[in-house]
Amino acid sequence: MSYNVAFISLGCAKNQVNCEQMMATVQAAGHTIQAAPEGADVVVVNTCGFLSSACEEAIDNILEMAELKKAGKIQKILVTGCMAQRYKEDVLRELPEVDGIMGTGSYGDIVSAVEQVAAGQKFSRFADISGPVEELPRVISTPMHYAYLRIAEGCSNRCAYCIIPALRGKYRSRRMEDILTEARALSDSGVKECIVIAQDITRYGIDLYKEKKLPELLRALCQLDFHWIRLHYLYPEAITDELVEVIASGKKIVHYLDIPIQHCNDGILKAMRRRNTKVELEELFARLRKAIPDVVIRTSLICGLPGEGEAEFEELCEFLKEQKLQRAGVFQFSPEEGTLAEKMENQVDPDVAARRVELVVDLQSRIMDEYNEERLGTVMEVLCEGFDSQAGCFVGRTYADSVEIDGHVYFTAAGLVPAGEFVHVRITGVSDGDLTGEIEE
Numbered sequence: 001m002s003y004n005v006a007f008i009s010l011g012c013a014k015n016q017v018n019c020e021q022m023m024a025t026v027q028a029a030g031h032t033i034q035a036a037p038e039g040a041d042v043v044v045v046n047t048c049g050f051l052s053s054a055c056e057e058a059i060d061n062i063l064e065m066a067e068l069k070k071a072g073k074i075q076k077i078l079v080t081g082c083m084a085q086r087y088k089e090d091v092l093r094e095l096p097e098v099d100g101i102m103g104t105g106s107y108g109d110i111v112s113a114v115e116q117v118a119a120g121q122k123f124s125r126f127a128d129i130s131g132p133v134e135e136l137p138r139v140i141s142t143p144m145h146y147a148y149l150r151i152a153e154g155c156s157n158r159c160a161y162c163i164i165p166a167l168r169g170k171y172r173s174r175r176m177e178d179i180l181t182e183a184r185a186l187s188d189s190g191v192k193e194c195i196v197i198a199q200d201i202t203r204y205g206i207d208l209y210k211e212k213k214l215p216e217l218l219r220a221l222c223q224l225d226f227h228w229i230r231l232h233y234l235y236p237e238a239i240t241d242e243l244v245e246v247i248a249s250g251k252k253i254v255h256y257l258d259i260p261i262q263h264c265n266d267g268i269l270k271a272m273r274r275r276n277t278k279v280e281l282e283e284l285f286a287r288l289r290k291a292i293p294d295v296v297i298r299t300s301l302i303c304g305l306p307g308e309g310e311a312e313f314e315e316l317c318e319f320l321k322e323q324k325l326q327r328a329g330v331f332q333f334s335p336e337e338g339t340l341a342e343k344m345e346n347q348v349d350p351d352v353a354a355r356r357v358e359l360v361v362d363l364q365s366r367i368m369d370e371y372n373e374e375r376l377g378t379v380m381e382v383l384c385e386g387f388d389s390q391a392g393c394f395v396g397r398t399y400a401d402s403v404e405i406d407g408h409v410y411f412t413a414a415g416l417v418p419a420g421e422f423v424h425v426r427i428t429g430v431s432d433g434d435l436t437g438e439i440e441e
Helices: 013-028 052-070 082-086 088-094 107-118 164-168 176-188 214-221 241-249 266-271 278-291 310-323 350-375
Strands: 004-009 032-034 042-047 076-081 100-102 123-125 146-150 193-197 228-232 253-258 296-303 327-332 379-388 393-397 409-412 422-431 434-439
Touching: 004 013, 013 032, 013 042, 013 076, 013 107, 013 146, 013 193, 042 052, 042 082, 042 107, 052 076, 052 082, 076 082, 076 107, 082 088, 082 164, 088 100, 100 107, 107 123, 146 176, 176 193, 176 214, 193 214, 214 241, 241 253, 241 278, 278 310, 296 310, 296 350, 310 350, 327 350, 350 422, 379 409, 409 422
Parallel strands: 004 032, 004 042, 042 076, 076 100, 100 123, 146 193, 193 228, 228 253, 253 296, 296 327, 409 434
Antiparallel strands: 379 393, 379 422, 393 409, 422 434
């Protein structure tokens, strides 16, 4: 029997890839994927569970589907992903509207899950989250000009504030031949920007080949028909000279590096169980800028970790003023259940932590404005993402802007510029963190 199945994917790009795999697997089994939940036999809610706020968002989505179910607009609800893995007993106990639940080690069981809940049976499966990475087909759900390429699953870094190893298992690299087969299919289908992702791409290959294989993988990806290859997340202590050389010389690898540092104070870094010091971070950024003069660095920062006093926070602010990292995601410390940091002494008052986040965001927005001002009068390559009817012009991204997390370029052109086309834009203005310009004919 064939069923209509709708998917809702929450959280990060890695979760989105899992959702794309489930969609393809369900489709291959003869079921129909539909965009809107209304009218579906089964709605799959693929949850994020990284932070309490993400779990709340997941519950809100499940309750919204429960209302549709009560109204007879959908038939069954299946919950998958990180929140399901983290709170399986709670989901089954507190959300009786849920018909089935699956953990992060069980994506390959999606067809059984859909068919069983659609047939009126309850379903619950939680396979080994540290088992081999399942090689599953994908339906690309992003616009066709960019796609994510996940090269590893899980994480073995065990930072004190992070729950991911408990939700996704230990670090497991995919076989290089499997990655390249998938990458070739993406390239052949017209994908222009390949975004290489994992919780930590710098450790790719260590578990499988006993050595860091990211440089070799990037060289192979550069042989394919991508225009841009973008890298998300490079852990600072694992960035080798060989990797820097490959990034600097690889013509397709964009000079935008997402390097989460979280803090700069040595005591806080040690409490976080990070593997670098402030001096090492300074040396790394100097090394990168020497080898790649136009490098744009994005980072992630946490304010309010237990033990962060005014002196430690001030040190972070001074470091950011000196380093001028052009992009930053700034987060308030969240004492996540099951992490080492949850039990640490000297917890910071949440209001104090929230104020520190605001101060760092303000500081970083000034650094970003300074970077944008320096672009004025230059001509930049822009990947067009389509026409923005609200702005009345075309919109796109430069190499310095990753999808959904950074800014845009709004530009005018005499003729039509299709989404997915690369154009050269003269930057003429700055507006609210974004750039404006006109196409160079």
